[in-house]
Amino acid sequence: MKMTHRERFVVKFHEVDFRGKVKLFTIMDYIQHTAEVHGTSIGLGFENMMNHGLFWVVSRMKLNMERYPGACEEVIIETELAGCEKLFCVRRFTILDGKENIIGNATLYYLMVDAKTKFPQKPKVCPIDIINVDVDNKGHEGLKKLKMPGDEPLVINRALYYNEIDANNHVNNAKYVSFVEDCFSLKWHEEHEIASMQINYVKEIKAEDTLKLNIYSEEVAEKIYYINGTNEDSSLEFFQCKVNYR
Template identity: 30%
Template sequence: MLIHPFSIYAFPVKSYDSDQNGKLTLQALFHFLQECAWDNARINDFGFEYLEEQNAYWVLSRVLIQIDEYPEWKDEISIKTWPKGADGFFALRDFLIFKDDKVIGRATTSWLILDRESRRPRRLDSFNFIHENFLKENSIDIKLDKIIIPNELLKHDQRKVYPSDLDVNKHVNNATYVRWMLDAYFSNHTELISEFEINFLLELLLNDEFSVFYGVNNDGTFYTLKNIQDKEVCKARLIAGI
């Protein structure tokens, strides 16, 4: 049985979490969500430390975020998170984002447990994850799926992974991929993003080189990162306008 079916965390929006207009950045929000997920998993005994003993670790695989209002520098927000069960290899977790007791955003996510040696997914029922008292609430009533990228893409730029891009798992952190895509988006746009969806597919490691591509269709603006083998590392869809 889950000890803590849900948790609520408070975050002050610092200057370094804000963009040039004083709004919370999406990459900072990804950091907040990750901290919420890690801590709720920890207090329910299936967190980083537990998986480390099992020679495994959590990775974020799919995310959909919807934002109604961006908090600003010096605001304080709270985030409610809860694990809501499993779908095959995917562990499901949702979030609600509050400012002054008002919901200003929501997110639904899918996670995988990877083996540290093989880097391959491991079954959730091999770990202390399956419980009877998962909350059955949905912050966004949708099942996350693969993002379909437009056929026609343009290259935006080429980059390389540096030590500051890595996290404790020695690969690029999920929020860093988001930052790279936002760099590409805000190079040509000023509108804030109301919906952001991303699939993480492959790891990038220190000194890896990759390219950022983009395309547009009726479903939104799309970005994909490809490594030097021309394989997709991650891909995202976003909708602008709040």
């Protein structure tokens, strides 16, 4: 079984922002596509998992970007299975440009969920052995829970729109990246870019939900923000995020 896989993409004009650089949302799309293709090839794709009464959900993700390619540049996404941490199944990604220079990386934590009960399952019930994968964990950080700072947040109320709802009647996890980016003005994005972003997905956002974004600034470091998405009365949390700009 091949534990690594790579896909090549060419950045299209509609995938860049006003600076002419690929959007982080697009990179997340590339990452998900690469994971889906690799998963299908080794028996972990949607159809095969559903035949076993299981499906995957992304629980946590972290993206680090050193450079954002422009339109017509090539982007290579390389992925590998990286073992398990408790209930989480880990997949790592290396992001390269067309000259094979590393320009970023990502880690995604997946949960394997029972299709009927919707409860997370232990990795040992996976159709293939993902527990005993030979993994080099040296230098790789785990994705921990995020805690919002205690200061008063800036609050943005946001409706959900047609293009943000997928075939499962909820927001695809790549869209959360856009939610975070949209918390900041065009002026801010003219002068800053995202160096890293971690999102912990707590509960799915459905079409009928209304999203309240609570934005906290980091007290001890500039350009670091914590954001959590809740419903209007804040009794239900959808996601947590830490974003580091440079």
